[in-house]
Amino acid sequence: MKYKFITLLILISGMTTFAQTNDLTDEEIDAFKVQCQERIDAFQMGLEIIGDKQQPADIKTHYLRTLPEMFMGSGDPWTDVNGGRHGAVKMQVSSLSSGKVHDVPLKTYLTRLRDLNYKSVEIKKAQTCLISNLYKVSENMYMGTCTFFQFFTAVGSDNRVYKDRTQKDVDVYIQRVDDGSLGTYWDMKFGDINVVQTSPY
Amino acid sequence: MAETHSQIFTQVIDEQELNCRIKQIDEFFMRFNYKIDYAGKPVEPQESDSEPDSLRHFKTTASLLNLDKFATGHNSLDSIASEFVDYVINSDVNLHYEDTTWHAMVTCSALYNGKPQSLTLRMQPERVQDEIYKWVISDVFSPLVDCMKDSCNMNLRIFPGAHGGSFITIPEFINLNTSDIHALFCKGYEPTSLAAFEYLIKTGKLKLQNVTGVKYSFHTPEYDFIVEQFSKKNTYNNGWLISTIIKNQKL
Numbered sequence: 271m272k273y274k275f276i277t278l279l280i281l282i283s284g285m286t287t288f289a290q291t292n293d294l295t296d297e298e299i300d301a302f303k304v305q306c307q308e309r310i311d312a313f314q315m316g317l318e319i320i321g322d323k324q325q326p327a328d329i330k331t332h333y334l335r336t337l338p339e340m341f342m343g344s345g346d347p348w349t350d351v352n353g354g355r356h357g358a359v360k361m362q363v364s365s366l367s368s369g370k371v372h373d374v375p376l377k378t379y380l381t382r383l384r385d386l387n388y389k390s391v392e393i394k395k396a397q398t399c400l401i402s403n404l405y406k407v408s409e410n411m412y413m414g415t416c417t418f419f420q421f422f423t424a425v426g427s428d429n430r431v432y433k434d435r436t437q438k439d440v441d442v443y444i445q446r447v448d449d450g451s452l453g454t455y456w457d458m459k460f461g462d463i464n465v466v467q468t469s470p471y
Numbered sequence: 472m473a474e475t476h477s478q479i480f481t482q483v484i485d486e487q488e489l490n491c492r493i494k495q496i497d498e499f500f501m502r503f504n505y506k507i508d509y510a511g512k513p514v515e516p517q518e519s520d521s522e523p524d525s526l527r528h529f530k531t532t533a534s535l536l537n538l539d540k541f542a543t544g545h546n547s548l549d550s551i552a553s554e555f556v557d558y559v560i561n562s563d564v565n566l567h568y569e570d571t572t573w574h575a576m577v578t579c580s581a582l583y584n585g586k587p588q589s590l591t592l593r594m595q596p597e598r599v600q601d602e603i604y605k606w607v608i609s610d611v612f613s614p615l616v617d618c619m620k621d622s623c624n625m626n627l628r629i630f631p632g633a634h635g636g637s638f639i640t641i642p643e644f645i646n647l648n649t650s651d652i653h654a655l656f657c658k659g660y661e662p663t664s665l666a667a668f669e670y671l672i673k674t675g676k677l678k679l680q681n682v683t684g685v686k687y688s689f690h691t692p693e694y695d696f697i698v699e700q701f702s703k704k705n706t707y708n709n710g711w712l713i714s715t716i717i718k719n720q721k722l
Binding site for chain 2: 290291292293362364371372373394396397398400402403405406407408415417419421437439466467468
């Protein structure tokens with residue numbers, strides 16, 4: 271009896287110390303993580319196509335138009351639920367070796383990716399993907415961060431090969447939307463992307 | 472011999488290295504609290520694993536350290552790191568987002584009146600209600616606001632009969648005693664860097680540009696430590712790692 275009581279006490283005290291940054295069920299969190307992974311894969315596929323020199327221009331144009339729709343404000347400045355104004359979603363690229371940082375708006379990044387002056391380009395993503403805790407922002411909104419790794423390979427017109435590996439940390443926003451006809455559903459959008467240049471591979 | 476197309480584009484991705492890397496500060500928390508291990512795998516309570524749990528726990532905690540700094544040449548940890556790891560494992564210290572014992576130091580590039588300037592924001596989580604938190608700025612460190620912390624001549628005062636001359640001496644008096652202006656303010660006034668920062672931002676004299684670095688400081692009863700992001704070559708010891716350990720003095 272005494273043993274059972276102590277075990278129960280440990281369980282209860284363990285529960286009270288567990289991080290409470292959202293009110294979502296484990297099932298909801300697992301579902302969001304699956305959805306997030308799928309969205310990241312879709313975004314990655316779009317980048318691969320935009321960067322691929324073998325793809326036709328009209329396909330690339332399609333992805334240049336649709337990829338920003340996966341992001342807050344569709345790639346334009348946006349206002350959050352508390353009235354906070356945000357600039358257009360951006361890639362913030364930081365080099366750990368030089369310590370230099372610069373921002374590129376998402377739409378500019380995508381256009382530059384299409385126009386890269388290489389003979390061939392390949393962008394691959396590692397399987398490793400990490401989704402942080404989810405944090406409740408307001409009554410119907412939650413956010414987290416998804417980390418994934420991109421491997422970029424390109425060959426210039428002089429046959430020089432350029433390779434780099436980056437860690438990308440993208441903000442993920444999940445919002446409950448009450449729609450008169452569709453009922454309630456969860457809408458997932460990406461936010462700013464922090465790009466950390468890691469080592470060449 | 473030149474590489475062929477397939478050789479160039481053959482991706483050899485070391486997933487194990489990416490799993491071992493501490494990719495997010497949330498992941499650092501999980502490893503510190505031994506919810507996941509050094510390879511990023513969840514730690515189940517009654518796992519029948521070939522590796523003894525005590526060894527796995529030790530490796531997980533040791534992997535939180537920047538081993539370039541804390542490992543000795545004999546595949547072991549230096550004394551402070553070794554004591555710290557023992558403390559973390561044996562005292563069952565845990566880290567939580569909602570704790571008040573940690574904060575971030577966020578260094579930003581900025582332009583002050585058009586000239587480059589660097590400043591650091593001290594940021595900490597603050598509860599709004601129920602499960603909702605927010606990050607707040609609790610202090611600012613920059614040469615721009617350092618003067619707010621300078622000591623001054625508190626004997627300085629505006630004479631009691633100054634009103635007789637309609638305070639005609641005030642402008643020159645203030646201009647000649649700029650570093651001691653604090654002494655002229657009412658009782659209870661507390662100079663803060665945040666007030667100076669607010670003024671500089673609101674008036675547009677200071678424009679923040681980019682985040683150029685982030686460090687996290689943690690406080691536990693026996694040790695304080697700092698976590699920074701590392702990206703090193705040819706090692707699995709990467710990502711958010713402990714760069715500094717300070718043993719707290721017992722009172």
